[in-house]
Amino acid sequence: MSKTTVTDDQIPSAEKIIATSPLYLLLNRSVRHFGMTIGGGVLLVIFLMAIFAPYLAPHDPYDFDLANKYISPVWAANGSWEHILGTDGQGRDYLSRIIFGAQVSLLIGFAAMLISGVIGTALGVAAGYFGGRVDMVITFLITTRLAMPVILVALAVVALVGSSMWIVIWVLGLLIWDRFAVVMRSTTQQVRNMDYVASAQALGCSTARIIMSEIMPNIVNALIVVATLEVAHAVLLEAALSFLGLGVQPPTPSWGLMISEGKGMMFFKPWVIAIPGTALFMLVLCINLLGDGIRDVTAPENRN
Amino acid sequence: MLIYAIKRLGVAFLVALAVSLVTFTLLRLSGDPAAAMAGEGATQEDIEYVRTHYGFDQPIPVQYYNWLTNAVRGDLGISIYLKTPVADVIFSRAPTTMTLGLCALTFALILAIPLGVLAAMYPNTMLDRVALTTAVIGQALPSFFFGLILIIIFGVWLRWLPISGHASWLNFIMPSIALGYYATPAIMRLTRAGMMDVLSSDYIRTARAKGLRPRTVLFKHALRNAVIPVVSLSAVQLGFMLGGSIVIETIFSLNGLGSLAWQSIQRSDFEIMQGIVLSIASFYIILTFLADMLNAFLDPRIRVH
DSSP states (O other), rough: OOOOOOOOOOOOHHHHHHOOOOHHHHHHHHHOOHHHHHHHHHHHHHHHHHTTTTHHOOSSSOOOOOOGTTOOTTTOOOOOOBTTTTTTTOOHHHHHHHHHHHHHHHHHEEEEEEHHHHHHHHHHHHHHHHHHHEEEEEEHHHHHHHHHHHHHHHHHHHHHHHHOOHHHHHHHHOOOHHHHHHHHHHHHHHHHHHHHHHHHHHHHOOOOIIIIIIHHHHHHHHHHHHHHHHHHHHHHHHHHHHHSSSSTTTTTTTHHHHHHHHHHGGGTTTTHHHHHHHHHHHHHHHHEEEEEEEEHHOOOGGGG | HHHHHHHHHHHHHHHHHHHHHHHHHHHHHSSSSHHHHHHHTTOOHHHHHHHHHTTTTOOOHHHHHHHHHHHTTTOOOTTTTTTHHHHHHHHHHHHHHHHHHHHHHHHHHOOOOOHHHHHHTTSSSHHHHHHHHHHHHHHHOOOHHHHHHHHIIIISSSSOOOOOOOOOOOOHHHHHHHHHHHGGHHHHHHHHHHHHHHHHHHHHHHHTTOOHHHHHHEEEEIIIITTTTHHHHHHHHHHHHHHHHHHHHHHOOOSSSSHHHHHHHHTHHHHHHHHHHHHHHHHHHHHHHHHHHHHHHHOOOHHHH
């Protein structure tokens, strides 16, 4: 039997214990969370790619060259480093279009999430805080919204109004607030029964003040998680709309649209749809991993 | 139980009414049915004639009232493009979409429930990780992209399955997988969470202590209770799948409600769009109502609230 000795450096010093702030613990948990590190890391790369697209893209994403249609990517036998991911049916550089496509996906995802987040949070917090009749009406609104098929309604409206990036953003934003409302409603219900809310009421704080400084700070974690997942939801919906030809209009590079444009050639050159499809998959996967990670890290008791 | 059922039925009816009102208003505000009906190349006089002749010049509430009184009698109007009653067109297309939805749900359940149960039985093992990975991938894979990959692999490279049409049951395999895979993560997570809850409960410990066979404990005592919430989730997911079928039906050229909706959208066929949204919403409402009833029947605590 070996004798175990405890050396000084194995015992954390008093300073270290005191210095362990909640933020430090949060960061520590975040870094150790495998999915969150990977998801957040790749997402950061995609973000930077979207922001610095004009400097990173090797070619102009709109520059067509009909003499160089469907050039294979560099890993194929006849690929070249000139067009690393090949070219599309109009000879446009695929890598550049993927890079600029990240801008479209992220912009629509975030803008739609912000719109739906404002609507959903307002409804959810109101329902959860006031309860009674207000809750009844808002629950009814949520049920009605859930009964409406999102893609169908979005497609119909976009087709009738005419599609542009802002129309897509507004239509999606006005449609996908349901999850925000559902989650915010139930979290607010939990928080409003806390003693600190009762004491704020007893002190005579206004309703607005109670909601803004007592309720909101305590539901913001759940809000961030839903917001993350809703960005992914909006990105997927935009891709589906663009795939069906009713989202972002050509020649704007959108990953959904690129899959749609490549569909005719997919039997002969599968990479034409595989490349934008993988980009879309990676983006949504990373956003979801980050969202799941934030949930695990901020509320470890809610895991599973 | 009866009072609960009547209450739920009343709410379900109101929701259907609200959906029809919102859809009607939304579509009327988004586009001009008179222009769509008059067709391309119609003069302004033609459009005005159609507008007054079909009552599109009346205020939207009046139009909605007229539409609603007809809809209650089962008359959803006449298709602008096909010139046939909307209800007939929808009924002729619905079976394909229903078959697709049910097959997709079956696929999702067959994949999700065993995975969820296994993950709950052996938490934090390799098996659990596999199940979780399946769920995470399922959530991130766009169904249209997944559908196209299936077509390339099983339809073109391996030539196992037909890639379009609805001639035989073989045609439904790939679309069902592409549509159902998206529902798998939610069902799997709920099964896993439910099973983990149940497996750590006292009555399972009692059942084990009595010396019952592990299989009896797992299937008869644990799974039965864990699966209750999965039933209502399945109903909700089936409703979502019917709405999402538009993408899958377009890819696989299935002749159901989804492709009808897609064609009608391109032809600005207001009456059919309206009818399809309403029928899919009604189906969703009926499904959730039935799921509520089943839950209340299985779990008496729900009825009290």
